[in-house]
Amino acid sequence: MSEHSIHASALFSNAQHLEALSTQEFWQYAQSLAKAAPEPSLPVDEALLCELPQGEYLLPMAALDEVISAPAHFTLLPKTPIWMPGVTAWRGETIAVVDLAAYLTQHAAQPPQDAVLAVAHQDDIALGLLISLSGSLLTLTPEQLQPAQELPALPALRRETIINLYNTIPVLSLPILLADIVHYIKMAASHE
Numbered sequence: 339m340s341e342h343s344i345h346a347s348a349l350f351s352n353a354q355h356l357e358a359l360s361t362q363e364f365w366q367y368a369q370s371l372a373k374a375a376p377e378p379s380l381p382v383d384e385a386l387l388c389e390l391p392q393g394e395y396l397l398p399m400a401a402l403d404e405v406i407s408a409p410a411h412f413t414l415l416p417k418t419p420i421w422m423p424g425v426t427a428w429r430g431e432t433i434a435v436v437d438l439a440a441y442l443t444q445h446a447a448q449p450p451q452d453a454v455l456a457v458a459h460q461d462d463i464a465l466g467l468l469i470s471l472s473g474s475l476l477t478l479t480p481e482q483l484q485p486a487q488e489l490p491a492l493p494a495l496r497r498e499t500i501i502n503l504y505n506t507i508p509v510l511s512l513p514i515l516l517a518d519i520v521h522y523i524k525m526a527a528s529h530e
Contacts, residue, residue, distance in 0.1 A: 385509060386456070387474035390439045394472060394507050401458055401512035404428075408453040408468055409435075419522050423447045426466060428457055435466040436519055442499065460516030478504055 359367060385396035386405070412424030412435050421440035425432050435455070437447035450470040457466050483502040486509075499518075501511040 387472045389470045396509045403457045408455045420446045433464040438467045
C-alpha cells in the first residue's frame, strides 16, 4: 500500500469520526485543536524526479502550480529562444512553454514524447516547463540534502540553477530558473 493511499484512508477514517460527533462535541474538539501547541517538525519538501539525457534532477513541487499532460502542439512565435517551442493555453491564459532540458543544456528544443507540462509562476507570469519524469515523487528532509558546491562538475546543468543535492541528484531552484527564463524571453521580444 502506498504512502498516499494510507494517507487517504486515514483522512477518510478521521472524516467519519468527525461526522459522528454532535455539534457540541465537534466544537469542543475544534477548540482543543486550536489551543494545542503545534508539534515541531522538520521542513519537508516533495520533489519530482526528472530526467535529462545526461542524468536526473529534482524539481521542487512547492514551486509548481500544476503538472499536466503536455499539449500535442504549440503555437510558434518568431524570435524565441532555441529552447522555447512556443506558447499554449492554460486555464484561460496564454503561457510560454520552455523545454527545460533544452534550456538547461542550451540546445535546441526537442521535447521528449513522454513530456509533461509543469506550470509555475514568476513575477505574475505563468510558464510551462516541458519535463520528462522518471515517475517518482520524492520526499526530501533537510538532513538528506547537501550543498551544491560539494558536487565537482555538472556539465549538463548550469551551476547557478542548483540549490542542493539529494544524494548526487541536483535539486533545481525554480525561482532562479524562472527569473532567467523570463529575462531571456523579454530580451528576445524586445529585439523584434
